[in-house]
Amino acid sequence: xxxLTFLGLESSCDDTAAAIxxxxxxxxxxxxxxxxxxxxxxxxxxxxxxxxxxxxxxxxLDLCVEEALEEAGLGLDALDGxxxxxxxxxxxxxxxxxxxxxxLAAGAGLPLVGVNHLAGHALTPRLTDGLAFPYLxxxxxxxxxxxxxxxxxxxxxxxxxxxxxxxxxxxxxxAKLMAxxxxxxxxxxxEARKGDPKAFAFPRPLLDRPxxxxxxxxxxxxxxxxxxxxxxxxxxxxxxxxxxxxAGFQQAIADVLVEKSRRALAEYLKLAPANPGFAVAGxxxxxxxxxxxxxxxxxxxxxxxVAPPLKLCTDNAAMIAWAGIERFRSGAQDGMDLTARPRxxx
Ligand code: KG4
Ligand code: ZN
Numbered sequence: 001x002x003x004l005t006f007l008g009l010e011s012s013c014d015d016t017a018a019a020i021x022x023x024x025x026x027x028x029x030x031x032x033x034x035x036x037x038x039x040x041x042x043x044x045x046x047x048x049x050x051x052x053x054x055x056x057x058x059x060x061l062d063l064c065v066e067e068a069l070e071e072a073g074l075g076l077d078a079l080d081g082x083x084x085x086x087x088x089x090x091x092x093x094x095x096x097x098x099x100x101x102x103x104l105a106a107g108a109g110l111p112l113v114g115v116n117h118l119a120g121h122a123l124t125p126r127l128t129d130g131l132a133f134p135y136l137x138x139x140x141x142x143x144x145x146x147x148x149x150x151x152x153x154x155x156x157x158x159x160x161x162x163x164x165x166x167x168x169x170x171x172x173x174x175a176k177l178m179a180x181x182x183x184x185x186x187x188x189x190x191e192a193r194k195g196d197p198k199a200f201a202f203p204r205p206l207l208d209r210p211x212x213x214x215x216x217x218x219x220x221x222x223x224x225x226x227x228x229x230x231x232x233x234x235x236x237x238x239x240x241x242x243x244x245x246x247a248g249f250q251q252a253i254a255d256v257l258v259e260k261s262r263r264a265l266a267e268y269l270k271l272a273p274a275n276p277g278f279a280v281a282g283x284x285x286x287x288x289x290x291x292x293x294x295x296x297x298x299x300x301x302x303x304x305x306v307a308p309p310l311k312l313c314t315d316n317a318a319m320i321a322w323a324g325i326e327r328f329r330s331g332a333q334d335g336m337d338l339t340a341r342p343r344x345x346x
Contacts, residue, residue, distance in 0.1 A: 083324020
């Protein structure tokens, strides 16, 4: 049998992660996947503090690697390569990961493969569902929102994306405005379930314009105005009205994502793919209303809809190990001159 076993490292935002993925005769398997979050470290600051994140990554990476190897029941000698997120992201964290990976690769005499974090997300549907190129991808998280056509392990074309906030960021800000807990996505979604999405009229930004670009910052402003008006009228935010506001806000985001997905699918289908596929990744893909809308439009347009399990949609190192395997198989490899890149468009 033909096998390839990679350790992956991820440290570009606020999750330190290590994972081992093995490809056996074309069949990938996740042997271990360790994710150590830092939410508690940043909670008091209302956002990720880059310096604190970098220090925590430097402290936790070794431990995550140890745990990933142990969980997989493997030693470094069983590996065929080390993959690491080399960007984009918070530079201190990315540097911690790249240095750790270089040390391991040099020490164990293994190939080193730098991975673009976004490529990690974008290649995940091949790890989980064996999706064939070319497929359409919607990356939708706290930091990203873009449509990509994945044509090969290093060949992506961008159809459009947000011109301001990412939807996850919008959900997080909405939660703050509604005095709901962070992360905002899940708490706004729970609140929205109790509300009427039609009670308040929210805009559907950029739907009147052609193309796949999106905008979400205006929705946040609309929510702020609506809230202030309610508070002025009622002397506070009544429970039912808060639920209605959340429902309207969420529906507006879902409608924009669904309509833009329809356009992206139409563009993608012009390539006449043999097995059309539409995959979604990122934390916002956890939202049931959004997910259901994307699934429906995908079915209507005749593409298979793929939503990887949530823990593989959010930041993790299995996707990095896998992207490393894909790059390595296409002949790519990096040297000790691999650098950490804060910005790195696909
Ligand atoms: O992919 P992710 O874990 O991290 C990055 O941003 O890279 O995504 C986190 C984002 C947060 O903004 C969070 O509020 C949002 O995903 N999110 C959701 C839901 N669960 C998480 N947004 C809407 N609905 C949800 N159920
Ligand atoms: Zn990510």
